[in-house]
Amino acid sequence: MTLMARELKASYAFVERNFHLTKRYWGWEVAWLVYSVAGALAISLIGRSEGSNRLLLVLVIGAIFWNFLSLVFEFIAETVQWERWEGTLEYTLMAPVRRYAQLLGSAVYAIVYGLIHTAVVLGVLALFFQLDLSHANFATVLTFIGLGSMSFIGIGIAAAVLPLMYVERGAQMVFVIQSVLLLVSGVYYPITVLPGWMQVIAHVSPATYVIDGVRRGVIEGTPISQLVGDIWPLVLMGIILIPLGMWTFGRAERYAKRTGKLKRVG
Template sequence: MAMLTRDLRASMAFVERNFNLTKRYWGWEVAWLIYSVAGALSVTLIGHSLGDEQLLLVLVIGTIFWSYLAIVFEFIGESVQWERWEGTLEYTFMAPIRRHAQLLGAALYAVIFGMIHTLFVLAVLVAFFELDLSQANFATAIAFTLLGTVSFIGIGIAASILPLMYVERGAQMVFVLQSVLLLVSGVYYSVEILPGWMQFLSQFSPATYVLDGVRAGLIEGASVGDLLDDVWPLLIMALVFIPAGLWAFGRAERYAKRTGKLKRVG
């Protein structure tokens, strides 16, 4: 029990630290929020200009939920890189905390921040387009969001080992991985229009199933029970990605300590 309390306190230290950083970088946060709103409007206006309500909803949901999942992925995936840039990485790894407590803290703040950011963008889009969500099944959307969040936390943890192992190129690799997820997950289109090899890759992205499920729930009013084909891959990914990510992180930490990669470079 004492260990659990200690872990939770350590996790909350990361949440509080990230909150303080957000506060200190408030100007940039506002700028990114405006950019997110502008980006979401730019994409969804394509659907609006075609007078296609269905396409408009597909684009709105794609924009909103990708924005959320991308924030969760970025915050966790780049957590090591941020510390490397700030020069604090060695201090964090020298502290008597267990790694899962550190990563839980990063994940918790990512989810809170992502939710707030995304809800703001959603509010703007709903107001702008007067979207009709009378048929929507919000329970389905929430269930898929939660499942997708857990999977994306796992992928984020796995991605965060890249900056640990590759001092310069790690952050670039995380960025490329995020770009590939965007491309193959059917954010703005159906994955069925993708070439075969991309469709193959799309099966391994939790975003594919999250967007499928949320769209079916919000546009068609489908229940979670109607969407089991999208639920079980997400469940498996949620169960596999987090333990696999933590295991991989532990291995990467040992590699970094053996090769001296924790040292600040650049």
């Protein structure tokens, strides 16, 4: 078996395992789906209460696509925490699998899971609000989802080292990162309302560009060719963040092996 085939098989192991876990925790999956739909509806209804169709769409898109990005981030960032909780972290890290194969499998599943989850939320909201998406440019939407996923995979991999290094507080730190991204990325409001220092952070958050690009694609039907200003930062972030995340993860794994932090469970 070639090295590539072996690594792909290993990557598939993580996809299949995560699918089985989703299936076994189906009750929680339903609960999270209901929570996501309820949250998106609650936020979007603010737009309806204001009588502004544009505000409604801004909020719907913010809620739905933040849901997607945060799912991708959570799935990857919590990979270590999840295994630590199950007690399988040592077993997985002892297997003859290169880390990129493991993270590739986790990332592929995270994107597929996120897309399905988001499609359900989008479907419910579209029916609830009778959204008119006839002007939407779906090529733009898909492009930004793809590029945004790459950046969030990179951030997720880098964030996954926190539970590796900080056994008890790592998961909390991941949650804080996610919260900061939500706050500064203009998910529900333009970033211009933020204080100046927050706007600086907003410009290095990939979510800022994804949400803006998707909004313009859906509401105004803007083609990709006119959104270069949003695309190039995402491409750049994807190119930088994924290798940086992998490098960080490798360093953290060495640290955990030196200090004995792989062992702890729970």
